[in-house]
Every structure is written in structure tokens, then in C-alpha cells.
Amino acid sequence: MSEILYVVGTPIGNLGDISPRALETLGSVDFIAAEDTRVTLKLLNHFGIKKPLISYYEHNKHEKGERIIDRILAGESCAVVTDAGMPCISDPGEDLIRQCEQAGIRTVVIPGPSAAIAALAVSGLPTGRFTFEGFLSVNRKSRCEHLDSLRYERRTMIFYEAPHKLPNTLRDLYEVFGERRLTIARELTKIHEEIIRTTTKAAVERYADDPLKGEIVLLVEGCREERAPMTLTEATAYARELVDGGMRPSDAAKEAAALSGIRKNEIYRELL
Numbered sequence: 543m544s545e546i547l548y549v550v551g552t553p554i555g556n557l558g559d560i561s562p563r564a565l566e567t568l569g570s571v572d573f574i575a576a577e578d579t580r581v582t583l584k585l586l587n588h589f590g591i592k593k594p595l596i597s598y599y600e601h602n603k604h605e606k607g608e609r610i611i612d613r614i615l616a617g618e619s620c621a622v623v624t625d626a627g628m629p630c631i632s633d634p635g636e637d638l639i640r641q642c643e644q645a646g647i648r649t650v651v652i653p654g655p656s657a658a659i660a661a662l663a664v665s666g667l668p669t670g671r672f673t674f675e676g677f678l679s680v681n682r683k684s685r686c687e688h689l690d691s692l693r694y695e696r697r698t699m700i701f702y703e704a705p706h707k708l709p710n711t712l713r714d715l716y717e718v719f720g721e722r723r724l725t726i727a728r729e730l731t732k733i734h735e736e737i738i739r740t741t742t743k744a745a746v747e748r749y750a751d752d753p754l755k756g757e758i759v760l761l762v763e764g765c766r767e768e769r770a771p772m773t774l775t776e777a778t779a780y781a782r783e784l785v786d787g788g789m790r791p792s793d794a795a796k797e798a799a800a801l802s803g804i805r806k807n808e809i810y811r812e813l814l
């Protein structure tokens with residue numbers, strides 16, 4: 543089991559969701575890198591697994607990542623886990639995968655539940671195409687810029703959310719997207735699991751002043767209207783802005799072409 547990093551999914555609430563393969567892996571590696579060692583210790587104790595744990599989280603990931611890589615290269619096997627769900631998905635792990643790639647260490651995934659996919663499955667919204675947006679910023683300006691960039695997104699959008707931020711997020715979702723179908727998936731796999739299939743407007747009216755508790759995934763229906771096509775004048779104006787900002791005209795025309803669907807040469811000619 544040497545020179546391998548195992549990326550192990552753990553339950554998002556219900557411990558019955560741990561897989562036999564996850565337990566076998568956690569029981570057989572040399573050490574486990576955990577987001578919060580206290581949380582993982584509880585999980586391991588529940589299943590009678592004893593393993594050395596080291597903490598690996600957002601703010602120590604550079605220093606600890608190198609230590610983990612060194613230990614794996616020295617012959618130890620490691621499993622990385624987070625407090626709940628899949629590592630690397632709005633959770634630590636992404637950088638460690640890159641470090642493994644650079645060091646030539648093999649990575650093996652032991653898939654487990656992920657709140658985003660579980661919520662999408664029961665959302666009642668189209669599941670064929672979706673976009674995962676992670677957490678929105680706490681900063682209102684950044685949050686609204688993020689939402690604005692999704693105004694014409696046609697795929698179902700998935701957001702992670704913390705309960706104390708929910709009222710403001712609901713207001714912003716309604717302000718930016720207008721009336722859309724919205725699903726709030728709360729406390730999945732836990733005692734108080736609740737799937738609220740509502741709309742952006744109804745959710746503001748109902749929950750903005752009486753927030754929901756627990757862990758939440760928000761899913762917003764994609765835009766149903768076709769975006770009004772950009773005219774050549776608009777595309778050229780956009781390219782000109784990019785040039786004014788320092789971009790080369792041919793690159794600006796290329797970007798404007800990608801955005802508008804108009805041929806690059808046409809925009810370039812107008813621009814000059």
C-alpha cells in the first residue's frame with residue numbers, strides 16, 4: 543500500500559452511509575490526514591478503527607501537505623478525509639492531489655456521499671446539466687458579482703450555504719435571478735432532513751426573517767430564456783473596453799467573439 547494517497551469519502555450525517563471499502567481503507571493505511579482530527583476520531587472510534595491522525599486543513603495545508611508527501615514517499619500510505627462528505631469538494635484536499643501529481647504519487651478515490659450530488663438528486667430540478675458553485679462570498683459585492691455572472695446560466699446551479707448567511711443569500715438570489723424554482727435541501731441523511739421545493743420569491747417571504755437551521759444546499763433553476771444575442775456594435779464596444787484595459791486587439795476580438803458568437807474577424811475589422 544505504499545506511495546498511494548487514498549481520498550476517502552465519509553458520511554454527511556448518517557454513519558450508515560460509510561462504505562465497506564472506506565472502512566477497509568481507513569483500517570489499513572499507515573496514517574490518516576483529517577480536516578478536524580476530533581471529528582474523525584469520533585468516526586474511527588464508532589467503527590473501532592485505531593490509526594495515527596494528523597490534521598490537514600485550509601490554514602496548514604502548505605506545510606502539512608509537504609509533510610504528508612514526504613511520509614508517503616518514505617513508504618507510508620495515507621488516507622485523506624474531511625469532516626463530512628468528499629474531500630476536495632469545498633473542503634481540503636485539492637492541493638494535496640496536485641502535490642501528489644508533482645511527486646509522482648498515485649491517488650486512489652474511495653467515493654462517498656457528497657451533499658451537492660445528494661441534494662441535486664432529490665431537488666426536483668433538471669439534473670442532466672448542472673453547475674456547482676460552492677459557497678458564495680460573505681462580502682455582498684463579491685456575492686452579487688458571482689450571482690450576476692450566473693444570470694443567464696441555463697444549468698441547475700448548486701450552492702453550499704451556512705444557515706446564518708441564508709437570509710441575505712435568499713434576498714440576493716431573488717434580486718439577481720427574479721422568480722425561479724428553488725430547492726433548499728437541509729440536513730440531508732440526518733433526523734431533520736427536509737427537502738423544500740419552493741421559489742426564490744416564496745423563500746424570501748418565508749425564510750428571510752425566520753431562518754432555517756442546520757446544513758443547507760441551495761439549488762436554483764437555470765435561466766429559461768435565451769440570452770438576447772449581442773449585436774456587432776455591442777461586441778465591438780466590449781472588445782474596445784478590453785483594449786482600453788491593455789489587451790491586444792486580436793485577443794480582445796477573440797474574447798468578444800467567444801462571448802457574442804460573432805466571428806472574430808468581423809469584430810476585429812470594426813475595432814480597427
Ligand code: SAM
Pocket residue numbers: 554555624626627628629630631632633655656657658701702703704727728729730731732757758759
Ligand atoms: N465536502 C463536502 C461534500 O462533499 O459534501 C462539503 C463540505 S462543505 C465545507 C460543507 C457544506 O456542505 C455545508 O455548509 C452544507 O452547505 C453542505 N452540507 C454538508 N452536509 C450536509 C447535509 N447533511 N445536508 C445538507 N447540506 C450539507
